[in-house]
Amino acid sequence: xxxxxxxxxxxxxxxxxxxxxxxxxxxxxxxxxxxxxxxxxxxxxxxxxxxxxxxxxxxxxxxxxxxxxxxxxxxxxxxxxxxxxxxxxxxxxxxxxxxxxxxxxxxxxxxxxxxxxxxxxxxxxxxxxxxxxxxxxxxxxxxxxxxxxxxxxxxxxxxxxxxxxxxxxxxxxxxxxxxxxxxxxxxxxxxxxxxxxxxxxxxxxxxxxxxxxx
Amino acid sequence: xxxxxxxxxxxxxxxxxxxxxxxxxxxxxxxxxxxxxxxxxxxxxxxxxxxxxxxxxxxxxxxxxxxxxxxxxxxxxxxxxxxxxxxxxxxxxxxxxxxxxxxxxxxxxxxxxxxxxxxxxxxxxxxxxxxxxxxxxxxxxxxxxxxxxxxxxxxxxxxxxxxxxxxxxxxxxxxxxxxxxxxxxxxxxxxxxxxxxxxxxxxxxxxxxxxxxxxxxxxxxxxxxxxxxxxxxxxxxxxxxxxxxxxxxxxxxxxxxxxxxxxxxxxxxxxxxxxxxxxxxxxxxxxxxxxxxxxxxxxxxxxxxxxxxxxxxxxxxxxxxxxxxxxxxxxxxxxxxxxxxxxxxxxxxxxxxxxxxxxxxxxxxxxxxxxxxxxxxxxxxxxxxxxxxxxxxxxxxxxxxxxxxxxxxxxxxxxxxxxxxxxxxxxxxxxxxxxxxxxxxxxxxxxxxxxxxx
Numbered sequence: 001x002x003x004x005x006x007x008x009x010x011x012x013x014x015x016x017x018x019x020x021x022x023x024x025x026x027x028x029x030x031x032x033x034x035x036x037x038x039x040x041x042x043x044x045x046x047x048x049x050x051x052x053x054x055x056x057x058x059x060x061x062x063x064x065x066x067x068x069x070x071x072x073x074x075x076x077x078x079x080x081x082x083x084x085x086x087x088x089x090x091x092x093x094x095x096x097x098x099x100x101x102x103x104x105x106x107x108x109x110x111x112x113x114x115x116x117x118x119x120x121x122x123x124x125x126x127x128x129x130x131x132x133x134x135x136x137x138x139x140x141x142x143x144x145x146x147x148x149x150x151x152x153x154x155x156x157x158x159x160x161x162x163x164x165x166x167x168x169x170x171x172x173x174x175x176x177x178x179x180x181x182x183x184x185x186x187x188x189x190x191x192x193x194x195x196x197x198x199x200x201x202x203x204x205x206x207x208x209x210x211x212x213x214x
Numbered sequence: 215x216x217x218x219x220x221x222x223x224x225x226x227x228x229x230x231x232x233x234x235x236x237x238x239x240x241x242x243x244x245x246x247x248x249x250x251x252x253x254x255x256x257x258x259x260x261x262x263x264x265x266x267x268x269x270x271x272x273x274x275x276x277x278x279x280x281x282x283x284x285x286x287x288x289x290x291x292x293x294x295x296x297x298x299x300x301x302x303x304x305x306x307x308x309x310x311x312x313x314x315x316x317x318x319x320x321x322x323x324x325x326x327x328x329x330x331x332x333x334x335x336x337x338x339x340x341x342x343x344x345x346x347x348x349x350x351x352x353x354x355x356x357x358x359x360x361x362x363x364x365x366x367x368x369x370x371x372x373x374x375x376x377x378x379x380x381x382x383x384x385x386x387x388x389x390x391x392x393x394x395x396x397x398x399x400x401x402x403x404x405x406x407x408x409x410x411x412x413x414x415x416x417x418x419x420x421x422x423x424x425x426x427x428x429x430x431x432x433x434x435x436x437x438x439x440x441x442x443x444x445x446x447x448x449x450x451x452x453x454x455x456x457x458x459x460x461x462x463x464x465x466x467x468x469x470x471x472x473x474x475x476x477x478x479x480x481x482x483x484x485x486x487x488x489x490x491x492x493x494x495x496x497x498x499x500x501x502x503x504x505x506x507x508x509x510x511x512x513x514x515x516x517x518x519x520x521x522x523x524x525x526x527x528x529x530x531x532x533x534x535x536x537x538x539x540x541x542x543x544x545x546x547x548x549x550x551x552x553x554x555x556x557x558x559x560x561x562x563x564x565x566x567x568x569x570x571x572x573x574x575x576x577x578x579x580x581x582x583x584x585x586x587x588x589x590x591x592x593x594x595x596x597x598x599x600x601x602x603x604x605x606x607x608x609x610x611x612x613x614x615x616x617x618x619x620x621x622x623x624x625x626x627x628x629x630x631x632x633x634x635x636x637x638x639x640x641x642x643x644x645x646x647x648x649x650x651x652x653x654x655x656x657x658x659x660x661x662x663x664x665x666x667x668x
Contacts (some may be wrong), residue, residue, distance in 0.1 A: 009488040011526070015495045022499065022515075054483070084487050111494035113502045 001124055004044055005030040006037035006051040006063060007082070016050065016110065023117045032056065034066035041070050046077060048124045052107075053083040053090065064090055071098040078123040082107050086133040088141075095128075095209060100202045103129030103165070118170070128165030128205045135163040138212040147211075150192045158185040163208050224428060233431040236438045237366060239316040240358035243441075246309055247355025249348055253298070299341025300327065306344040306449050309351075313445050317438065318611055324451045339452050347448040354444065357437040365430035368397035372423025375416035383413070398422055399429075459642075467643040470636075478541070485533040493526035543584060550580045550607065557587050558605060562595035563620065565603040575614055578668040582640050583607070583616050586648075586662050589633050590618040598622025598658055614646075614666055619659040626652035626660075637662070644668045 003025050007013040010032075017027045028044040031037055033056045041049055049070060053063040067079040080103035081094060091104050103123040109131065110116050119129035139160060142148055148156060154175075161171045172182045186204075190197050193211055198204040227233060303324075313319040324340035335341070375396070393409035396419040410419050451459070500519035503512040510516065546553040551569040558565035574580070587605060594600055600622030608615050628634035628650060638648040646664030 009484065009492075012488050012492045012495070015492050015499075015522075019495060019499050022502075059480070084483055084491065107488075107491040108494060110491065111498035113498045116498075 001025045001048055001120070002044065002046040003027050003120075004037065004040045004046040004049045006032070006034065006040075006049065006055065006066070008032045008052060008055045012107070019110065019113060019116075020050075020120075023113070025120075034062035037063075037066050038070060038073075041074055041077060045074065048078045048080060048120055050080045050082060050120070053081055061090065064094065067102070068094065068097040071102065075101075078102065078126070080105065080120060080123050080129060082110070086131055086137070088134060088137045091130060091134045092213065095206075099206050100128065101126045104134060105129060105131045106133055119165075122165055122167075127167075127202050130164045130205075130209075132160065132164055135160050135212075138163065138209070142212045147193065151189060155185050155189050155192075158182065159189055159208060162186070162189075162204060163212065165202075165205050227431040228427050230431065233434065235316040236431070236434045237362055239312055239438060239441075240362045240434065242312055242316075243309055243351070244355055244359065246305060246348060247351040249305065298345055299335055299338050302344035302348055303327070303338075303341050306347055309347070310445065310449050313442070313449075317442060319442050319445055321445055321450045324449075325455060339454065343448045343452060347444055350444055350448075351441075354437065354441050358434075358441065361430065361434045361437050364397065364399050365426050365433050368399075369423045369426030369430055372396055372419045372426065375410065375419040375423075376413070379413050379416045396422055399426060463639075463643045463645075466639045470639065470643075478537070481533075481537055486530045486537065489526050489530040489533065493523045493530065496520070496523040496526065542581070546577075546580055546584055549574055550583055553580070553584050554587055554605060554607065557584070557591060558603075561591045561603065563591070563598070563600050563603050565591065565605055567605045568607065570608045571614075572609060573666075575664075576667040579614060579644060579664055579666060582644065582646070582664065583614065583662065586616060586637050586641070586660075587618060589637055590660055593626065593633060594618075594620045594622060594658070597626065598624075600657070609666070612666060614662075614664045616662040616664070617659065618662075619657060621657045623654070624652040624656040624658050625654040626650055626658045634660070 003020055005013055005016055005020075005027060007016060007030070013030050013032070017030045020027050028046055029040040031040050034051075037049065037051055040046075049067065051063040051067050053061055055062045063083075064081060067081050070077060071079055078101040079094075079098070081090075082105055083090070084107050086104075086106055094102050094104055101123060103119055105116070105119060109119070123129050139148065139156070148159075151159065157175060158171055161174055166174065168179055168182045168186065171177070172179050175182075177185075187197070189195075190207075195207045195211055198207055307323065310321055310323060313321065324343075327338050327341065328334050375394075393411040395409045398408070408418070410416055450456075496519045500516045500523065503510070503516035503519065505511045543553060543556075545556050550571065551567075554567055554569065558567045575583070591603065594603055598620045600620035603618065603620045606615075606617040606619075626634060628638060634648070634650060641648045641662055641664055644664055646662060649661045649663075650658070652658035652660075
């Protein structure tokens with residue numbers, strides 16, 4: 001995959017580039033701010049852009065805004081946003097601007113190389129990668145308003161992984177379940193929550209997130 | 215205090231600089247007690263003349279001359295009173311200066327009159343308070359006069375009796391000589407209760423004089439204390455100015471706290487946090503290169519990444535330590551002298567420290583003093599090109615005095631954003647003040663004055 005990185009901390013940027021290259025990806029450019037990110041995306045037409053949220057000059061949400069703008073200008077480029085904090089409102093903005101091919105992860109997740117590259121691949125393929133932390137917040141909020149009580153504990157685990165954007169196979173690996181069992185749980189969750197059954201992983205994620213946020 | 219030290223302080227009382235300065239204050243401010251009584255006397259005399267004449271107020275259906283005169287008198291009086299607030303401000307400014315210089319009673323001057331217009335004059339709180347001070351100064355002035363004339367003046371005079379008695383009382387035998395009165399504080403302004411007729415009697419006068427002089431500094435101190443109270447209460451900026459001041463410094467304190475938290479977050483975010491995230495990433499990559507079990511696919515790569523992670527951990531620790539020290543230096547728990555000594559020791563320009571504090575100030579004050587010195591030393595290192603710095607910490611009149619002076623090239627200007635304005639603001643929050651003298655080409659001296667408790 002061809003990747004552009006935007007991250008203002010030089011150490012982390014270099015480490016990230018090395019990690020992705022070690023995993024066999026091509027890092028076309030590694031830049032330090034939102035404007036340079038847009039320029040690099042115009043120049044290299046990467047498959048995936050990995051961007052820090054807080055970058056110069058204002059250190060607020062430049063990365064997020066650049067990511068949303070980039071998705072609009074290059075719909076074929078997937079965007080994975082990294083941050084040291086998780087804000088549910090940022091996740092909501094990202095997903096409502098572009099419901100597919102986006103991801104939002106804590107920087108900590110990079111430490112698990114396989115999980116991280118899996119998320120990059122998923123996003124590049126038009127899927128979603130939401131940080132477990134975002135999902136936890138959404139689930140907690142949703143639990144307060146009710147609706148999840150009808151699910152079993154296992155079904156809630158499956159729901160959380162679905163919301164992160166994982167495929168049935170991914171959920172099966174994570175929870176050590178067979179594919180058939182996962183499919184059974186998923187069907188049960190959709191039935192209990194009254195969601196329309198969806199074929200693609202991404203539609204499924206959106207349905208789940210819409211339910212959690214409503 | 216034991217009996218010995220009480221006795222020595224009583225005996226030394228009349229010879230102290232403080233006693234001299236208080237007497238000087240009493241004498242020099244005498245005239246200030248006279249203005250209002252004089253003005254009042256003329257006003258009353260005028261009113262008395264008008265009202266006492268018994269002429270009718272109305273004559274032939276029109277106001278009489280008497281009524282017109284009264285109206286004119288009243289308007290003149292009002293005008294005088296209006297001018298009086300301005301005059302009182304001017305006069306009391308001199309009082310305030312004398313009090314600051316002689317008594318060490320530093321009272322901030324009130325804001326100048328906002329405008330010369332009538333309404334402004336009528337609403338001029340500080341002006342009316344200055345006028346009130348001048349009125350109340352009369353009785354206080356009389357007491358001060360009493361202390362100076364009777365206790366100091368007459369006391370000194372009484373001491374001289376034995377010395378001149380022989381020269382003046384050498385009349386031929388048989389001549390009738392009246393007894394000489396001795397002035398004591400018990401009579402009414404010099405109507406002495408006892409008289410002296412013989413030489414041995416002059417020693418009684420001497421003893422009385424010595425007693426009066428020993429008492430004089432304490433009596434003076436007591437009456438001057440009353441004057442101090444008046445000055446503090448009436449000649450300062452006043453309640454509304456104080457309120458505005460508190461509002462301003464509170465806003466500054468709140469903003470400062472918010473800014474400091476934001477800076478702290480930024481430092482953590484850009485420093486230790488990102489270092490730890492990088493460290494975790496390096497370890498994650500190293501783990502991958504070590505393989506799941508048995509044979510290590512890329513030992514060299516793993517080693518290199520672990521080295522980088524180790525370095526990252528050290529850097530993160532260093533940054534966290536600096537950050538923690540910036541929040542609250544642990545050495546400050548040992549007290550300001552230790553904390554300042556460690557600052558002085560690590561100063562880029564050699565610094566000499568002199569600490570003379572009788573007791574520990576409040577922790578908040580200690581922290582402000584510490585950060586002031588830290589900032590001033592850093593400023594000096596950056597801008598002053600000085601070769602030595604003096605840090606002096608002392609207490610004067612219950613207030614903490616911190617002085618940092620260098621022998622550099624001067625030209626420090628709080629308006630140019632060298633952090634000096636921020637320091638002044640922090641001091642102002644606790645009713646402290648920061649004074650800078652830094653002529654271009656001359657040495658820089660910054661004085662911070664704060665109360666001992668926030």
